[in-house]
Amino acid sequence: MEVNAYTAAELICRKILMHVAADKGADEGKSFAAYLT
Secondary structure, eight states, X not given: OOOOOHHHHHHHXXXXXXXXXXXXXXXXXXXXXXXXX
């Protein structure tokens, strides 16, 4: 089964990374790039 939902998959992965970062003590409400640094 193929969906070609690359944008949706990318957004979900970004959201997961932001939640993990916030769980580890990062401030909430920042941009995605801020969570990577």
